[in-house]
Amino acid sequence: MTIANSVLLTDLYQLTMLQTYHAERMQETAVFEMFVRRLPPERGFLLAAGLEQALDYLETLHFSADELDWLANCGRFSSQFVNSLAEFRFTGTVHALPEGTVFFADEPILRIIAPLPQAQLVESRLLNLIHYQTLIASKAARCVLAAPGKLLVDFGMRRAHGAEAGLLAARAAYLAGFGGTATVLAGMRFGIPLFGTMAHSLVQAHDREEDAFEHFAAAQPDNVVLLLDTYDTEAAARKLAALATHLQARGIAIKGVRIDSGDLGENARRVRRILDEGGLRQITLFASGDLDEYRLQELLARGAPIDGFGIGTRLDISTDAPTVELVYKLQEYADKPRRKRSEGKATWPGRKQVYRRTEADGAFAADCLGLEAYPQPGEPLLQPVMVEGRRLAPPEPLDVIRNRVRAQLAALPPALRSNRTAPPYTVIVAPELRELADRLDRETH
Amino acid sequence: MTIANSVLLTDLYQLTMLQTYHAERMQETAVFEMFVRRLPPERGFLLAAGLEQALDYLETLHFSADELDWLANCGRFSSQFVNSLAEFRFTGTVHALPEGTVFFADEPILRIIAPLPQAQLVESRLLNLIHYQTLIASKAARCVLAAPGKLLVDFGMRRAHGAEAGLLAARAAYLAGFGGTATVLAGMRFGIPLFGTMAHSLVQAHDREEDAFEHFAAAQPDNVVLLLDTYDTEAAARKLAALATHLQARGIAIKGVRIDSGDLGENARRVRRILDEGGLRQITLFASGDLDEYRLQELLARGAPIDGFGIGTRLDISTDAPTVELVYKLQEYADKPRRKRSEGKATWPGRKQVYRRTEADGAFAADCLGLEAYPQPGEPLLQPVMVEGRRLAPPEPLDVIRNRVRAQLAALPPALRSNRTAPPYTVIVAPELRELADRLDRETH
Numbered sequence: 065m066t067i068a069n070s071v072l073l074t075d076l077y078q079l080t081m082l083q084t085y086h087a088e089r090m091q092e093t094a095v096f097e098m099f100v101r102r103l104p105p106e107r108g109f110l111l112a113a114g115l116e117q118a119l120d121y122l123e124t125l126h127f128s129a130d131e132l133d134w135l136a137n138c139g140r141f142s143s144q145f146v147n148s149l150a151e152f153r154f155t156g157t158v159h160a161l162p163e164g165t166v167f168f169a170d171e172p173i174l175r176i177i178a179p180l181p182q183a184q185l186v187e188s189r190l191l192n193l194i195h196y197q198t199l200i201a202s203k204a205a206r207c208v209l210a211a212p213g214k215l216l217v218d219f220g221m222r223r224a225h226g227a228e229a230g231l232l233a234a235r236a237a238y239l240a241g242f243g244g245t246a247t248v249l250a251g252m253r254f255g256i257p258l259f260g261t262m263a264h265s266l267v268q269a270h271d272r273e274e275d276a277f278e279h280f281a282a283a284q285p286d287n288v289v290l291l292l293d294t295y296d297t298e299a300a301a302r303k304l305a306a307l308a309t310h311l312q313a314r315g316i317a318i319k320g321v322r323i324d325s326g327d328l329g330e331n332a333r334r335v336r337r338i339l340d341e342g343g344l345r346q347i348t349l350f351a352s353g354d355l356d357e358y359r360l361q362e363l364l365a366r367g368a369p370i371d372g373f374g375i376g377t378r379l380d381i382s383t384d385a386p387t388v389e390l391v392y393k394l395q396e397y398a399d400k401p402r403r404k405r406s407e408g409k410a411t412w413p414g415r416k417q418v419y420r421r422t423e424a425d426g427a428f429a430a431d432c433l434g435l436e437a438y439p440q441p442g443e444p445l446l447q448p449v450m451v452e453g454r455r456l457a458p459p460e461p462l463d464v465i466r467n468r469v470r471a472q473l474a475a476l477p478p479a480l481r482s483n484r485t486a487p488p489y490t491v492i493v494a495p496e497l498r499e500l501a502d503r504l505d506r507e508t509h
Numbered sequence: 510m511t512i513a514n515s516v517l518l519t520d521l522y523q524l525t526m527l528q529t530y531h532a533e534r535m536q537e538t539a540v541f542e543m544f545v546r547r548l549p550p551e552r553g554f555l556l557a558a559g560l561e562q563a564l565d566y567l568e569t570l571h572f573s574a575d576e577l578d579w580l581a582n583c584g585r586f587s588s589q590f591v592n593s594l595a596e597f598r599f600t601g602t603v604h605a606l607p608e609g610t611v612f613f614a615d616e617p618i619l620r621i622i623a624p625l626p627q628a629q630l631v632e633s634r635l636l637n638l639i640h641y642q643t644l645i646a647s648k649a650a651r652c653v654l655a656a657p658g659k660l661l662v663d664f665g666m667r668r669a670h671g672a673e674a675g676l677l678a679a680r681a682a683y684l685a686g687f688g689g690t691a692t693v694l695a696g697m698r699f700g701i702p703l704f705g706t707m708a709h710s711l712v713q714a715h716d717r718e719e720d721a722f723e724h725f726a727a728a729q730p731d732n733v734v735l736l737l738d739t740y741d742t743e744a745a746a747r748k749l750a751a752l753a754t755h756l757q758a759r760g761i762a763i764k765g766v767r768i769d770s771g772d773l774g775e776n777a778r779r780v781r782r783i784l785d786e787g788g789l790r791q792i793t794l795f796a797s798g799d800l801d802e803y804r805l806q807e808l809l810a811r812g813a814p815i816d817g818f819g820i821g822t823r824l825d826i827s828t829d830a831p832t833v834e835l836v837y838k839l840q841e842y843a844d845k846p847r848r849k850r851s852e853g854k855a856t857w858p859g860r861k862q863v864y865r866r867t868e869a870d871g872a873f874a875a876d877c878l879g880l881e882a883y884p885q886p887g888e889p890l891l892q893p894v895m896v897e898g899r900r901l902a903p904p905e906p907l908d909v910i911r912n913r914v915r916a917q918l919a920a921l922p923p924a925l926r927s928n929r930t931a932p933p934y935t936v937i938v939a940p941e942l943r944e945l946a947d948r949l950d951r952e953t954h
Contacts, residue, residue, distance in 0.1 A: 260521030
């Protein structure tokens with residue numbers, strides 16, 4: 065199936081509300097901000113990601129002839145309203161945190177300023193796009209922090225939730241510091257480095273394991289990584305040690321081996337010993353199988369001699385925290401600040417900015433959530449990225465974002481860099497913002 | 510971004526192994542089966558879904574000119590191998606459980622019989638497609654069982670993991686017995702009934718809440734569902750009660766209200782009382798906000814007067830069990846059964862069939878996992894669906910699958926129909942299958 069960036073990838077109520085705005089001629093400027101209500105207990109910080117795909121969506125948004133036909137005939141909308149959608153484009157202004165920026169609860173990561181119908185319609189897909197990459201980049205950053213200097217590779221496409229998740233997980237993980245992905249399409253689309261070994265089926269399809277190793281090595285002599293655990297890991301390592309000399313004579317060097325089951329640390333130690341005793345110190349060890357930042361930390365703390373890790377399902381699903389409470393809320397309409405006061409879901413009104421204060425060495429000290437109109441000390445994090453529906457700059461190269469992430473992670477307070485529960489990072493609410501919220505609460509509706 | 514059903518939505522190692530198979534002329538028939546290794550502790554059964562999209566993928570699989578160019582120039586593959594891919598098509602045979610069939614651990618839900626390279630390449634995307642819909646259909650079925658007779662609507666697209674997940678969650682939930690979805694594209698693509706109310710932003714964009722209600726009602730008089738909790742739920746209910754008579758005079762009937770925050774059961778009771786006292790018994794109550802089967806059960810056990818539920822994030826992410834251990838394993842190659850013996854990941858070899866035994870009243874009694882060549886008592890569940898790369902029948906209408914699900918859920922052992930932990934359903938392994946596995950283990954590799 066093909067999924068374009070269809071404008072109908074939205075919730076029905078957006079269109080129903082648009083019909084109301086159309087009928088009431090409510091076209092004035094709305095300001096919506098996107099933020100996370102609470103961090104999941106398993107996360108001390110989040111990493112913003114997905115802006116590139118969000119801007120692409122906004123820039124190309126329109127109703128196709130087929131979509132207009134369908135809407136006209138679905139029995140819900142007036143023909144006058146549907147006709148008005150033919151000219152629908154996004155003409156608004158966007159401010160956002162640059163991809164790879166660390167952020168915390170309540171801090172806006174994206175702001176849309178546009179005529180109310182435009183700003184309303186894009187809610188569902190903007191959330192969908194930014195939620196997922198932010199989730200995965202944040203998870204991947206924790207893996208990177210848990211395994212400094214190790215090669216980490218995204219292996220998760222097969223159990224990611226659909227095609228787009230598989231593809232975008234590769235991008236988000238790479239931004240956060242992964243070395244690459246196994247997903248070929250991510251290599252073609254984004255230029256992300258590809259990694260791969262072999263599957264058990266290749267070994268099983270041969271009658272003898274050593275034949276499988278030899279055939280695989282001969283077919284791609286430049287990149288031989290052999291999988292050892294189809295039947296008996298140590299026996300396979302010994303077969304490989306015997307084979308290596310023979311292959312070397314043919315000019316083929318085995319680059320690495322992969323272990324995918326059992327006690328990965330213990331199996332790695334045994335394989336390392338067999339390889340070292342066979343004079344094969346240059347062969348690297350790669351492990352996979354139910355890995356995440358917790359298992360990485362554990363394996364490395366116990367000194368497992370593993371050089372690289374394939375992280376699959378638990379990365380692409382962010383299994384320990386598979387969602388964050390990302391929302392998109394109206395903060396101002398027709399120049400008046402607005403506030404939702406639903407139980408447990410109240411919002412901070414008005415156009416806001418995040419001001420980050422740093423120590424002399426660049427380490428993050430505290431953030432201040434304030435109003436844009438009342439600047440606070442610290443670096444303002446939200447940047448203009450789109451005006452009148454057009455980007456202000458071409459897409460950022462992935463390497464630029466990777467460098468930003470590296471700098472951001474280095475500047476995190478040490479407690480947040482570990483995967484243990486840490487006291488939350490300080491986010492101060494500026495007095496002018498509190499006053500505005502109080503004032504709005506006093507004005508009865 | 511547009512994601513076609515690209516053949517490169519696969520793992521690099523599939524292509525690397527294909528290059529080996531090409532070099533070694535390993536083109537004989539392979540048999541792969543897809544199954545779940547273990548049920549998550551939170552699941553007593555699973556519901557097969559996603560076959561339709563899987564067959565569509567297989568039927569249209571090919572390498573485009575762009576993809577061949579990219580592969581030829583990526584420095585990993587011989588030009589002879591890449592040239593051979595230009596003619597690549599899937600020409601195999603597929604057996605599968607019909608969508609909506611209940612299944613358990615170790616039971617094959619899909620079998621591919623095809624030349625080894627074809628059967629190998631499709632692994633990653635077949636898993637990706639079937640994993641997600643199976644996950645969501647299974648979650649949705651639990652919600653349906655928890656809220657008999659209630660209207661359930663998928664609200665989850667915004668936090669689903671990407672566009673395809675959002676779209677396919679709507680399909681999977683509908684198959685499992687949901688009344689519909691809020692995702693407009695799922696209405697257009699699959700003909701799934703659409704539901705929607707209004708968002709807080711519409712209320713916030715008006716200076717007076719009652720104006721928002723009135724404008725919204727006037728703009729779509731046939732389908733007025735008002736959201737009550739933007740500021741104060743009870744106050745909003747009273748405004749609505751006052752407004753209703755006035756609207757009625759204009760020929761507009763309010764159909765329902767939605768509550769989205771606070772103690773949903775308590776808020777529903779208060780709103781119900783206000784509406785009933787206002788003579789508005791016909792207005793239905795709809796609730797949303799962090800709902801799943803556990804919360805539904807709880808609310809309904811406490812007698813909450815709620816008629817319908819919007820289930821969002823926790824459905825589309827299957828938050829309590831966001832993945833199942835779905836795998837795809839080689840069971841036979843060149844007419845010889847094959848078995849993987851990795852620690853904790855051993856497989857049952859050979860071409861298998863699931864035989865379901867039922868009581869006189871149709872209730873499921875036990876399953877038997879056996880070899881296809883040695884039929885067992887019970888109904889064989891795997892059916893042929895594709896031969897020589899062509900479907901044997903047109904896609905099943907969604908209503909046919911919904912009826913199947915209804916019958917399957919009714920036939921489940923009562924312990925499995927509740928959401929409490931139940932003793933696992935009995936799956937017997939046929940003696941011939943045990944003997945085959947033992948024989949393969951004795952033959953050393």
